[in-house]
Amino acid sequence: MFRNSITVLLVFFTFPGFLAAQTGIITGQITDAFTNEPVGFASIFLPESGGGTTSDIDGNYRIEGLKPGLYEVRVSFVGYNEQTKYEISVTNSKPAVVNFLLEEASTELEEVVVKASPFKKTSESPVSLRTIGVAEIQRNPGGNRDISKVVQSLPGVTTVSSFRNDLIIRGGAPNENRFYLDDVEVPNINHFATQGASGGPVGLINVNFIREVDFYSGAFPANRGNALSSVFQFQQRDGRSDRIGGNLMVGASDIGLALEGPIGERITYLFSARRSYLQFLFQALELPFLPTYNDAQFKIKFKINPKHEVYLLGLGAIDQFELNLDANDTPAQQFLLNNLPVSPQWNYTNGLVYKYYQDRGYWTFVLSRNMLNNESVKYSQNDDSDPDNLLLDYRSQEIENKFRVENTLRIGAGKWIYGAGYEYVKYNNSTFNRIFTPAGPKTVDYFSEIDFHKYYGFAQYSRKFLADRLSLSLGFRIDANSYSDDMGNPLDQFSPRFSMSYALTERLSANFNVGRYFQLPPYTVMGYQEDNVLVNRENGLSFIRTDHLVGGLEYNTSSNTRFTIEGYYKWYDNYPFLLRDSVTLANLGGDFGVIGNEPVVSKSKGETYGLELLVQQRLYRGFYGIAAYTLGWSKFEDKEGMLVPSSWDARHIVNLTVGKKFGKDWEAGVNWRFQTGLPYTPFDPSSSLVNSWNVNNRALPNYDQINSLRTGVTNSIDIRIDKKWFFDKWSLNIYVDIENLTGNAASIPALILDRPVDENGTPIGGGIIENPNAPMDQQRYQLKEVDTATGTIIPSLGLMIEI
Numbered sequence: 001m002f003r004n005s006i007t008v009l010l011v012f013f014t015f016p017g018f019l020a021a022q023t024g025i026i027t028g029q030i031t032d033a034f035t036n037e038p039v040g041f042a043s044i045f046l047p048e049s050g051g052g053t054t055s056d057i058d059g060n061y062r063i064e065g066l067k068p069g070l071y072e073v074r075v076s077f078v079g080y081n082e083q084t085k086y087e088i089s090v091t092n093s094k095p096a097v098v099n100f101l102l103e104e105a106s107t108e109l110e111e112v113v114v115k116a117s118p119f120k121k122t123s124e125s126p127v128s129l130r131t132i133g134v135a136e137i138q139r140n141p142g143g144n145r146d147i148s149k150v151v152q153s154l155p156g157v158t159t160v161s162s163f164r165n166d167l168i169i170r171g172g173a174p175n176e177n178r179f180y181l182d183d184v185e186v187p188n189i190n191h192f193a194t195q196g197a198s199g200g201p202v203g204l205i206n207v208n209f210i211r212e213v214d215f216y217s218g219a220f221p222a223n224r225g226n227a228l229s230s231v232f233q234f235q236q237r238d239g240r241s242d243r244i245g246g247n248l249m250v251g252a253s254d255i256g257l258a259l260e261g262p263i264g265e266r267i268t269y270l271f272s273a274r275r276s277y278l279q280f281l282f283q284a285l286e287l288p289f290l291p292t293y294n295d296a297q298f299k300i301k302f303k304i305n306p307k308h309e310v311y312l313l314g315l316g317a318i319d320q321f322e323l324n325l326d327a328n329d330t331p332a333q334q335f336l337l338n339n340l341p342v343s344p345q346w347n348y349t350n351g352l353v354y355k356y357y358q359d360r361g362y363w364t365f366v367l368s369r370n371m372l373n374n375e376s377v378k379y380s381q382n383d384d385s386d387p388d389n390l391l392l393d394y395r396s397q398e399i400e401n402k403f404r405v406e407n408t409l410r411i412g413a414g415k416w417i418y419g420a421g422y423e424y425v426k427y428n429n430s431t432f433n434r435i436f437t438p439a440g441p442k443t444v445d446y447f448s449e450i451d452f453h454k455y456y457g458f459a460q461y462s463r464k465f466l467a468d469r470l471s472l473s474l475g476f477r478i479d480a481n482s483y484s485d486d487m488g489n490p491l492d493q494f495s496p497r498f499s500m501s502y503a504l505t506e507r508l509s510a511n512f513n514v515g516r517y518f519q520l521p522p523y524t525v526m527g528y529q530e531d532n533v534l535v536n537r538e539n540g541l542s543f544i545r546t547d548h549l550v551g552g553l554e555y556n557t558s559s560n561t562r563f564t565i566e567g568y569y570k571w572y573d574n575y576p577f578l579l580r581d582s583v584t585l586a587n588l589g590g591d592f593g594v595i596g597n598e599p600v601v602s603k604s605k606g607e608t609y610g611l612e613l614l615v616q617q618r619l620y621r622g623f624y625g626i627a628a629y630t631l632g633w634s635k636f637e638d639k640e641g642m643l644v645p646s647s648w649d650a651r652h653i654v655n656l657t658v659g660k661k662f663g664k665d666w667e668a669g670v671n672w673r674f675q676t677g678l679p680y681t682p683f684d685p686s687s688s689l690v691n692s693w694n695v696n697n698r699a700l701p702n703y704d705q706i707n708s709l710r711t712g713v714t715n716s717i718d719i720r721i722d723k724k725w726f727f728d729k730w731s732l733n734i735y736v737d738i739e740n741l742t743g744n745a746a747s748i749p750a751l752i753l754d755r756p757v758d759e760n761g762t763p764i765g766g767g768i769i770e771n772p773n774a775p776m777d778q779q780r781y782q783l784k785e786v787d788t789a790t791g792t793i794i795p796s797l798g799l800m801i802e803i
Contacts, residue, residue: 021183024090024095030059030075034410036306036357042102048140064092068726070135070619070661075100082462087135087619091731094245097237105468119179119562119616121270121538123415123462123473126501126511127550128218128565133276135619137207139659141671142718142739144251144796146203147232148190153657153671155612155628156217158570158650159714160678165190168648170216170568171608171634172546174199174589179232180214180224181205181298182313184351187233191293191319192345195374195396196522196596197589204295204317206272208247208258209563210473211237216569218550219499219513222458222475223406223417225721228519228572234292236313238301240542245803252796253278254293254520263300270299279322287325288336292320307357316348316673321644325382331786338697341378341392346424347371359418361409372398375593380694391434391695394594398523401424403638406458417475418459419621425481426451427523431597436692436700444598452643452801454481454520457490460497473499479518483526484537493518493543512551513567518543521576524584524596535599536576544604547571552612560618567611575636582639583703606636607643625658637705645707652676653741654794666726675714679707680748688780690769699751699783711748719743730803739794747787754782 026046028482031038036061045052046063046603048071055061068091076082090096120131132150143149143702148165151157158168166174174197179186190200215231216224220431224231244261256274263269274690279290294317301311321343351368378392406419430451435442461473475497487493497515502509520526528536552566576585577600588595610632617625630653635643652675667682686692687699720737753767767781774780 006727024068025064025095027062027095028098030055030100033103035362035600040750045074046398047072067567081105087133092578092726093731121563121613123471125219126499127513130215132213134210141669141720148203153626153655155614158622159650164199164201172689173586177228178227182236183353183366186349187370192721195594196524204299209236211235211292218548222460222477226519241268247802249800251798268301272297286327286758288324288333290322290324294318310354312352314350319345331752335750341376342624343376346372364406364688366404368402370400393432396429416461422547423454429527429529436695446529448527450482450527454482469503471501486540486542508555515548517546522596523803539601543572545573545576561621562616565613569609572601572606573600576600577604586636594636604637608634622661628655650675666723669720671718673716678712679710681706688783690779693781715744733800739797743793749785751783751788754784
């Protein structure tokens with residue numbers, strides 16, 4: 001594939017005459033954000049070209065004869081807040097559809113046009129909100145078009161390893177994040193997801209369908225619940241309305257196809273499918289695991305009339321996982337083969353959204369269903385010929401059926417958002433697991449099946465004062481469910497929130513938010529059983545609670561540059577504490593597998609706090625970039641109730657991303673990331689016991705010394721180079737992306753059996769027992785340390801054809 005792509009590249013360098021006339025189009029409609037009524041005769045302006053137009057009486061506009069590239073589109077109309085869309089990609093293959101939803105200016109002065117900030121900020125979330133455009137996602141060095149990797153360039157985001165997408169936001173655990181795709185909640189956005197958390201190695205959302213992403217690291221709106229650390233709102237574009245089109249994407253690890261177009265006059269669709277061939281590359285590299293992932297995504301939108309619209313969307317994945325038993329030569333390979341289970345997984349989310357616009361606002365009705373099927377099987381020495389070798393057989397399903405209704409309403413100068421929701425949850429779990437505990441070997445064997453009802457309500461009011469210099473927002477949310485009496489009273493989960501923003505000058509503002517948020521424990525915790533008893537329900541399992549306090553300053557320049565400084569403090573309470581291991585669940589989730597499938601009590605407390613600095617430059621005269629620094633602390637209680645560093649206590653994080661667009665449609669970018677070491681727990685001395693190792697196949701952590709050690713620093717560089725060609729009806733993009741150019745990665749040491757070797761140096765037989773004459777329950781294996789660092793340079797060559 002690499003050789004063929006280079007050939008294509010050389011052909012286009014050699015024969016530039018293939019290029020056709022470059023005439024792009026920007027089109028769209030301008031409507032009122034609350035009523036969906038068209039805004040006629042609005043001004044549309046393109047600062048780069050100096051061109052522009054006005055919308056017709058139906059709010060439609062069209063600008064033709066544009067050279068392919070990135071454009072800024074600015075819209076203004078008397079009595080409305082000015083709005084700008086940035087980095088709109090224009091090609092010859094299809095019109096760029098850019099719709100605007102304008103909000104009325106709150107000032108009562110006549111003939112007033114209110115200028116907007118170049119960066120999104122809402123009354124509900126004046127702090128901790130970053131909006132990421134599709135162009136930023138596609139060109140991010142080392143991001144490989146994956147949003148979970150792209151957000152690692154922003155302040156407050158910690159990374160655990162270079163090959164996983166775990167999102168550690170402001171010191172919170174990976175299970176504290178929520179994702180929404182066009183108003184529909186999507187539990188997981190990664191392949192090979194960690195059940196009970198949110199991470200995985202590869203994202204599954206098609207970036208080409210995304211218009212922009214709102215990333216909240218705090219100040220969550222009241223209509224977005226069950227989150228403690230972050231909320232992601234993915235906003236998809238609509239399919240083409242003029243004709244059928246599509247694109248072919250070929251990367252280093254997968255191939256994907258996307259189609260879009262109209263169905264009649266009022267229906268459009270988007271559809272994509274992707275399959276990986278990563279298993280062939282891993283086999284050639286003699287890696288001990290062979291993953292294969294597949295995903296599909298679609299959206300069908302029906303514009304019934306200006307007052308009514310409905311859309312259906314879906315997202316799903318099938319992940320397959322095999323062990324490469326032939327890759328058994330090195331200690332690192334042996335470690336992975338001894339510990340990785342065979343873990344097939346599939347999931348899907350389907351949603352139906354109906355919007356009804358009225359004179360002062362609109363109703364949104366959301367009906368959705370999502371399901372996760374997760375399995376893990378592990379045999380001792382990977383020998384499945386003998387049933388007695390079975391160590392783990394785990395099968396679980398999570399099913400959620402959801403309905404939410406909310407009303408967005410403008411009354412005078414104020415804005416209301418209120419609504420309610422209902423969910424019906426089913427969860428089942430079949431577990432057979434041989435483990436070694438301080439009390440000796442133990443077999444966990446049970447089947448659990450639960451179902452319960454969730455219900456919630458919310459309301460939020462926002463208003464601007466003093467000629468829009470002061471913005472205030474006050475909201476609340478209540479949550480409850482039928483799982484237990486401890487969770488059944490909505491007032492126990494009353495979560496108020498308040499935001500304020502004041503413009504000190506035309507470009508400098510002070511912003512503030514305080515709020516309380518609740519989240520359900522993972523279903524793995526809620527469904528755990530012993531002797532047909534839901535142990536954790538009997539233990540008084542409750543919602544996890546966190547209180548946020550965030551404040552900061554923001555300064556915007558005339559050249560689309562933003563400077564922000566934010567301080568944050570988060571206090572946690574009622575976090576599940578794992579009784580078997582004596583560790584809080586907040587320290588787990590940054591690896592493959594399942595977390596929380598054991599007895600717990602809701603008692604752990606914790607705190608995270610820090611300072612974030614951000615300089616963000618939107619595309620300006622060909623340059624763009626982000627510079628971010630985070631100074632943070634993350635602490636949770638140990639078994640003695642003392643606050644100690646958590647697994648996510650990175651302390652110092654520096655990120656610098658810089659890019660430049662050159663002539664003839666070349667573009668290059670570089671990303672540098674520095675992160676101080678993360679805490680980890682030393683090994684328990686009992687790990688070398690023969691009885692322990694034969695069951696666990698790995699060293700056990702000594703939670704009496706939890707997180708008392710730290711990894712080394714991470715210092716990595718990623719680069720990306722893009723070249724685009726534009727033809728009469730299609731376009732071509734070829735890119736080179738090199739991740740971790742420095743080959744640097746911090747790792748936690750691992751222990752493996754010190755086994756005899758043959759004449760070729762290949763380990764053979766079982767482990768060496770260092771005290772063979774001792775009683776059986778005191779015999780110990782001889783162990784040796786192995787480096788599991790994943791500091792591999794990952795080059796990628798890909799192409800995208802769009803028609």
